[in-house]
Amino acid sequence: MDATVKEPSMFDLPEWAGGYPPEEKPTEPKPRLVGVRFQRAGKVYHYSAEGFDDLKVGDWVIVDTARGKQMGQVATFKPPKDKSGPYKRIERRATGRDMAMRHYYESKELEAMIACRAESAALNLPIKIVRAEYSFDGQTLTFLYSSDQEERVEVGALREAMSRLYRARIETRQISPREVAKILGGMGACGIEERCCSRFLTEFSPISIKHAKEQNLSLNPHDITGMCGRLRCCLIYEYEQYVEARRHLPKLKSMVGTPMGPGKVVEILHLRDSARVKIGEGPEAREVEFHREQLVPLEEWKRLQEKAASGTCDRHAHGACDCGRGEPRKAEASPPTPPDELPPAAKAFIAANEAQPEQERTRPNRAKQRERKQRRERRPTDIGRHQPRATDADGEGSAQRKRRPLLRRKPGK
Incomplete structure (x- = not known):
């Protein structure tokens, strides 16, 4: 059977006006995005992989970042939740020479950190140098430090001292106590061999004492504080399950x-x-x-x-009902539910309620009535409401005596 061919009509739009048939309308290719990670458990940043169709998870690429060109590893092909672009393109694949330079400068990071700690001690700066990071090509040297002071510490003198020792561009960046614990690693407060932040956490979620209260945990700081001195990150793991269960239980x-x-x-x-x-x-x-x-x-x-x-009627209460259900039904009262259907x-x-004596069910709560009475007596609006005011009804001297403060008499008078 021959397929029917649609005859052209005068109402069909030309191709230059965008009048394509539904089956022939060209579709724009979606950009291919890949997630790149620069540290072992670091945050994933997405880049456009146009022209790199053979990329695989674990490949090393060179990308442009806010700190210059960096070498990262492809971590995922899953698109981001927030797809608002535009995204930067991947510069190129990492070559063997790039990998050799990266390993060479990584071996010099420990030496740079020790030298920076010595200069910081000589300058008496209240900071702690945590790590030194080289870029893959050695053009930038970044020192990560932490400080216990709330005010910002001026480290300009430290940058000048380090720039005289190294020919790279020197940068300093202050990090939080959670990031310090992530970099240092080690055993967790719960006894796990490797901390969660160093193992798989890519971002730090905001955690408050409310998360511990919702899960009925002990509020002892020793029990809910991690090695970083802040609330443990694991308090948020089961928080949503507790909130959902509390709604139904x-x-x-x-x-x-x-x-x-x-x-x-x-x-x-x-x-x-x-x-x-x-x-x-x-x-x-x-x-x-x-x-x-x-x-x-x-x-x-x-x-x-x-x-x-x-x-x-709950929707039309306070005398504003217009549907006829605002007042209790007298003639058409709903029959009680049969006992067999309960x-x-x-x-x-x-x-059990019927077996309870009638006097115990109707007996008022004396303690609550006494508390309400005391609360009404303590209201600030009632202070001075019924106190008599001094007037000149008894004479001018009487009002003066009421307003005059009492004076202690001297001995002998």
Whole structure:
């Protein structure tokens, strides 16, 4: 069967106006991006790999950076999350001569760091030289240092002294305590042989004490502080799982219904998606662990039952209802839920609530009433409201006496 050919129409746009058929419209080739890393566990920077179709992970390339030309290693072909360009192109592949120069200058970094530490001690600078880095061609020599002072330390004299010893361009850069611990390496505070920052962390996430509180960890600084003196980076590893579990699990010390009867939540197990519930009172009480799907929040269940029975409208409250549901229904009251349709946990809670004496359910909380009364008496707006004001009703001398401060009488008068 012959394929039908579409006849040209007078409404078709010419090719120079962009009127291509859907199947013949040319598509622009997407730029190929590669991630380049300059250190073992350093940050990945993306570059355009146009003209380098045979690149593989692990190849060394020469790229242009803010500090000049640097040699980096291809780490990934995964595109970045933020695709806002433009991206710089890869200059060229690294040759054998480039690799030899890189190894030669890397062997001189230790000598340069020792010389810089000696000059810093001679100048009495309150800094610590952590590392010296050469560019692959030896044109730039960068010294990384840290300082415990909050104010910026002037290191211009140190740059001048080092420029007289080395013919390269001298640069200095201050780094944070986390970066110092990453460069030095060593054992972690938890006992791991190699620290997380030196092994696989490419960026440092902001961490606060809130991450430790959300995971119910000890707030002792010795327990949550790393080798760098800052909060441990691992506090953020499971933080999102704890936040997500807290949204679905019942609150601590709340009443819940379980297959074994009503109980009180005494512990929340976030990673297990379960909670430990105390069932019973006195010597017969016991703690049992239940999954989230086996728990029913009885307090919320009771509020929903009361709301459904009242039939009020929440969207049009405070007398502004115009849908006819602002007032409680009298004639068309919703029938109560049959006992057979309630969950077992709700049945147990209702039975326990009905067995409670009427006086205990209606007895007011005296402590709360006393606290409210004391709070009203301490309000600053009530100070001076009912105090009488001194006037001249009793005479001019009476008002003067009330405003005059008391004077101590001298002995003999």
